[in-house]
Amino acid sequence: xxxxxxxxxxxxxxxxxxxxxxxxxxxxxxxxxxxxxxxxxxxxxxxxxxxxxxxxxxxxxxxxxxxxxxxxxxxxxxxxxxxxxxxxxxxxxxxxxxxxxxxxxxxxxxxxxxxxxxxxxxxxxxxxxxxxxxxxxxxxxxxxxxxxxxxxxxxxxxxxxxxxxxxxxxxxxxxxxxxxxxxxxxxxxxxxxxxxxxxxxxxxxxxxxxxxxxxxxxxxxxxxxxxxxxxxxxxxxxxxxxxxxxxxxxxxxxxxxxxxxxxxxxxxxxxxxxxxxxxxxxxxxxxxxxxxxxxxxxxxxxxxxxxxxxxxxxxxxxxxxxxxxxxxxxxxxxxxxxxxxxxxxxxxxxxxxxxxxxxxxxxxxxxxxxxxxxxxxxxxxxxxxxxxxxxxxxxxxxxxxxxxxxxxxxxxxxxxxxxxxxxxxxxxxxxxxxxxxxxxxxxxxxxxxxxxxxxxxx
Ligand SMILES: Cc1cc2nc3c(=O)[nH]c(=O)nc-3n(C[C@H](O)[C@H](O)[C@H](O)COP(=O)(O)O)c2cc1C
Numbered sequence: 001x002x003x004x005x006x007x008x009x010x011x012x013x014x015x016x017x018x019x020x021x022x023x024x025x026x027x028x029x030x031x032x033x034x035x036x037x038x039x040x041x042x043x044x045x046x047x048x049x050x051x052x053x054x055x056x057x058x059x060x061x062x063x064x065x066x067x068x069x070x071x072x073x074x075x076x077x078x079x080x081x082x083x084x085x086x087x088x089x090x091x092x093x094x095x096x097x098x099x100x101x102x103x104x105x106x107x108x109x110x111x112x113x114x115x116x117x118x119x120x121x122x123x124x125x126x127x128x129x130x131x132x133x134x135x136x137x138x139x140x141x142x143x144x145x146x147x148x149x150x151x152x153x154x155x156x157x158x159x160x161x162x163x164x165x166x167x168x169x170x171x172x173x174x175x176x177x178x179x180x181x182x183x184x185x186x187x188x189x190x191x192x193x194x195x196x197x198x199x200x201x202x203x204x205x206x207x208x209x210x211x212x213x214x215x216x217x218x219x220x221x222x223x224x225x226x227x228x229x230x231x232x233x234x235x236x237x238x239x240x241x242x243x244x245x246x247x248x249x250x251x252x253x254x255x256x257x258x259x260x261x262x263x264x265x266x267x268x269x270x271x272x273x274x275x276x277x278x279x280x281x282x283x284x285x286x287x288x289x290x291x292x293x294x295x296x297x298x299x300x301x302x303x304x305x306x307x308x309x310x311x312x313x314x315x316x317x318x319x320x321x322x323x324x325x326x327x328x329x330x331x332x333x334x335x336x337x338x339x340x341x342x343x344x345x346x347x348x349x350x351x352x353x354x355x356x357x358x359x360x361x362x363x364x365x366x367x368x369x370x371x372x373x374x375x376x377x378x379x380x381x382x383x384x385x386x387x388x389x390x391x392x393x394x395x396x397x398x399x400x401x402x403x404x405x406x407x408x409x410x411x412x413x414x415x416x417x418x419x420x421x422x423x424x425x426x427x428x429x430x431x432x433x434x435x436x437x438x439x440x441x442x443x444x445x446x447x448x449x450x451x452x453x454x455x456x457x458x
Contacts, residue, residue, distance in 0.1 A: 008398025050414025054101025
């Protein structure tokens with residue numbers, strides 16, 4: 001069935017010295033100014049001009065420290081040692097943009113729901129309805145220890161807590177009716193006490209009294225993002241998310257994942273079209289095909305293998321320091337990985353697809369280079385062809401674009417690919433033409449609040 005909707009375009013960012021591609025800080029034109037506000041403000045303006053719907057920052061609440069059981073290699077190789085607080089950055093971006101959506105990752109395992117509900121309600125007001133929250137349950141014990149907890153909660157328990165966390169946050173946003181504020185100076189009435197109430201949530205994991213100290217957010221609830229991949233995570237996403245992040249190797253896998261998520265959304269009693277599914281992909285664009293391919297080759301060689309091992313240890317929760325890089329990695333070894341097992345099994349299967357014996361060196365060198373990501377390499381029209389193929393065949397509703405260097409990846413994409421996608425009618429010709437509206441309005445997603453909670457818990 002031909003599609004007549006538009007692609008969602010998100011910029012997948014890190015408030016860090018480095019992007020998800022571990023060599024990005026070494027790239028000659030990479031801007032080293034990641035600690036200055038101008039870096040983020042300039043980027044936000046560029047993304048808005050370039051046709052992006054929203055910027056999204058990922059996060060982790062600890063330095064990678066599994067490899068060698070310390071952070072020395074992480075710090076030396078620049079393997080994501082820096083992560084700035086995100087709401088502060090989004091506030092600065094909000095002040096210098098009009099349309100761009102602003103998304104940050106906040107953890108349901110380590111933050112308190114009152115704090116998160118308040119932060120995102122504030123951002124939603126200050127940005128006139130452009131706030132988005134990437135809901136994560138966090139990944140490892142380094143994060144736990146930074147918050148004074150010895151052991152990271154077990155996977156499904158994290159989701160149980162996350163479930164209550166969402167009930168508290170949405171409940172707190174609903175403690176003010178939309179029309180509670182009167183601001184009647186003559187009558188001396190600021191707000192209607194009938195329309196502001198306590199929440200009094202008492203769960204197994206969490207308690208909160210309320211009301212929130214921020215009036216009802218402009219979007220009802222800020223846009224909710226999530227990336228659950230386990231059965232439990234997918235069910236959570238189906239119930240709560242407005243946008244689901246995915247990964248995947250190739251179009252066939254993307255189509256399977258897309259269909260599975262949409263079925264989950266329907267099973268949760270929501271309309272499949274009310275939830276967007278967007279895989280993370282990495283564009284490598286060149287003025288000619290040769291330039292793009294040369295860039296891809298150069299990027300693959302730039303990464304320090306030790307940085308790759310640090311990141312591999314981080315996602316798998318396995319200390320790979322001191323292991324033989326060329327020893328074979330067996331199915332049994334993979335099956336015992338406590339961390340993101342599925343993703344690494346997928347990577348190993350992909351590397352070993354042609355019957356090759358997979359080694360730690362293979363996994364590490366691909367984990368942190370472009371080969372671990374779905375890459376679209378080529379000229380503007382060639383990259384647009386690949387994106388169109390995924391979109392037209394229901395592999396996705398749009399993309400979250402990862403960077404190899406900053407702000408170069410977004411500049412090149414906006415200059416060479418966006419005009420091509422617009423020409424094909426896959427993106428809005430002029431996203432500002434429709435005037436105002438919240439982020440939800442622009443993405444064609446329904447407003448959600450106590451009155452409109454389709455598929456959400458009572
Ligand atoms: C595009 C994308 C971005 C993600 N960003 C983060 C993040 O910033 N922080 C984090 O702790 N986890 C992040 N994750 C991991 C997910 O939250 C989730 O834990 C993972 O997909 C595994 O699913 P599961 O928890 O259901 O097993 C991300 C996943 C994807 C696919």
